[in-house]
Amino acid sequence: MARTAMTGTAAATTGAVTLLIGTRKGAFTLRSDGSRRTWKLSPPMFLGHIVHHMMLDPRDRRTILMAVSTGHLGPTVYRSTDAGKTWKESSAPPAFRKVPEGEKGRSVDHVFWLTPCHANEPDSWYAGTSPQGLFRSDNGGVTWTAFSYINEDLQYLEWMGTVQDGTPDGPKLHSIIVDPRNPKHLYFAMSGGGVHETVDGGKTFLPLIQGLEVVEGFDPATVTFHDPHCVRLCPSNPDRLYQQNHCGIYRLDRPSDQWVRIGKNMPKAIGDIGFPMVVHPRDADVAWVFPMDGSTVWPRVSLGGKPAAYVTRNAGRTWSRLDKGFPRADAWWTVKRQAMSRDGHDPLGLYVGTTSGEIWASRTEGQRWTCIARHLPEIYSIEAATFGR
Amino acid sequence: MTVHIPSALRSYTNQQGEVQVDGATLGDVLSALDARYPGFRFRIVTEQDRIRPHIRIFVNDQQTQELLSPIGQEDRVYIVCALSGG
Numbered sequence: 055m056a057r058t059a060m061t062g063t064a065a066a067t068t069g070a071v072t073l074l075i076g077t078r079k080g081a082f083t084l085r086s087d088g089s090r091r092t093w094k095l096s097p098p099m100f101l102g103h104i105v106h107h108m109m110l111d112p113r114d115r116r117t118i119l120m121a122v123s124t125g126h127l128g129p130t131v132y133r134s135t136d137a138g139k140t141w142k143e144s145s146a147p148p149a150f151r152k153v154p155e156g157e158k159g160r161s162v163d164h165v166f167w168l169t170p171c172h173a174n175e176p177d178s179w180y181a182g183t184s185p186q187g188l189f190r191s192d193n194g195g196v197t198w199t200a201f202s203y204i205n206e207d208l209q210y211l212e213w214m215g216t217v218q219d220g221t222p223d224g225p226k227l228h229s230i231i232v233d234p235r236n237p238k239h240l241y242f243a244m245s246g247g248g249v250h251e252t253v254d255g256g257k258t259f260l261p262l263i264q265g266l267e268v269v270e271g272f273d274p275a276t277v278t279f280h281d282p283h284c285v286r287l288c289p290s291n292p293d294r295l296y297q298q299n300h301c302g303i304y305r306l307d308r309p310s311d312q313w314v315r316i317g318k319n320m321p322k323a324i325g326d327i328g329f330p331m332v333v334h335p336r337d338a339d340v341a342w343v344f345p346m347d348g349s350t351v352w353p354r355v356s357l358g359g360k361p362a363a364y365v366t367r368n369a370g371r372t373w374s375r376l377d378k379g380f381p382r383a384d385a386w387w388t389v390k391r392q393a394m395s396r397d398g399h400d401p402l403g404l405y406v407g408t409t410s411g412e413i414w415a416s417r418t419e420g421q422r423w424t425c426i427a428r429h430l431p432e433i434y435s436i437e438a439a440t441f442g443r
Numbered sequence: 444m445t446v447h448i449p450s451a452l453r454s455y456t457n458q459q460g461e462v463q464v465d466g467a468t469l470g471d472v473l474s475a476l477d478a479r480y481p482g483f484r485f486r487i488v489t490e491q492d493r494i495r496p497h498i499r500i501f502v503n504d505q506q507t508q509e510l511l512s513p514i515g516q517e518d519r520v521y522i523v524c525a526l527s528g529g
Contacts (some may be wrong), residue, residue, distance in 0.1 A: 124451060126451055126497040126498060128488075128495050130484045130486065144482075145482065152491060153491065159491040161493065283504075
């Protein structure tokens with residue numbers, strides 16, 4: 055069973071790790087032994103359903119929420135309070151306001167992102183949807199309502215753009231981040247539509263896009279043109295955020311509102327385009343990315359067919375390639391924004407899922423990688439969980 | 444009337460492929476189904492009261508996507524998952 059040990063000034067987890075895996079054809083778990091050397095794959099859960107995200111509640115380490123849709127059916131959220139043994143559907147999944155007849159209203163296509171609220175708000179969760187919407191549940195995911203004004207705000211609707219402005223399978227609200235020091239201080243990101251912040255519990259949100267670049271030829275002052283792929287806050291220093299953007303890798307040190315493009319320090323032949331970003335829970339100078347080919351028609355595969363993660367250990371001043379154990383050639387992987395994750399152990403475990411259905415793990419913070427599952431459906435998301443007793 | 448339930452929705456109906464409900468319109472029928480099987484309606488009707496893009500509904504042999512479509516007591520309603528997926 056997992057327990058907590060202290061490493062330096064922060065708590066490191068120990069014991070078995072369970073990967074919660076969302077795929078285009080259902081959910082799976084991969085559970086390790088205590089050493090993280092051997093892994094056991096579960097049978098599929100909700101086979102055939104599109105599972106966008108599955109998240110353990112860190113406040114009780116038993117409850118899991120799962121964002122689900124199917125090719126035919128609309129979106130919903132399932133909840134398990136027994137670590138995934140049984141599931142119950144939300145009685146009121148995230149949904150936009152019904153508009154009067156004759157007006158054009160929005161409809162949630164799928165729930166894309168799940169974030170537990172602050173540690174002092176048990177049973178409360180945020181959800182981000184496609185098209186972009188921000189929702190909250192205060193009863194453990196049983197019912198959901200719109201959070202704040204942004205789902206209806208004309209300015210925000212303009213910034214969200216149309217379905218054609220978003221990612222290929224729909225524009226998304228993602229990277230909902232709660233400041234661990236203050237439940238009223240939140241960030242979220244939209245693809246497209248930029249990064250946003252509230253310091254008053256959602257009464258007001260403001261864009262946080264200074265220093266971010268946009269596609270060549272467009273005006274970076276226009277919020278709509280911004281496409282953050284993944285934003286992460288450093289648990290060991292909540293004033294520091296990292297971001298993998300459509301146009302580079304960035305760091306932000308608050309109270310500054312100026313993102314710095316630390317991806318400029320990546321090797322020129324690799325560039326700084328990709329989807330996921332992972333930060334170290336106990337060292338805010340350490341972060342990982344998984345670069346994708348962003349050239350010409352945006353292939354979004356490992357550059358040259360040679361997969362590699364990159365790590366910075368000095369807040370983005372320099373980057374090192376981490377590819378030991380990965381295929382040396384002919385591996386044209388795509389890794390989506392939710393498909394790279396970490397556990398809390400020391401040394402940290404890293405996990406990468408590919409759209410071709412493989413999961414690769416490193417018990418050494420990326421120094422060496424091993425394939426721990428293959429032949430899965432297209433992987434959308436991985437979260438590393440440590441269940442309680 | 445009789446409502447034919449596609450396999451994708453039978454997790455709501457205790458695996459029943461046909462159920463009997465009452466209602467004067469298609470909207471009434473779907474609301475009655477939702478009352479008996481909570482969550483059923485939202486999986487096939489959006490919050491804007493539109494039948495979802497990959498769902499088709501037939502009343503006898505006539506397709507309708509309008510919730511106000513009248514339904515007779517002897518009609519048969521077919522909820523169909525359109526050809527999609529893969």
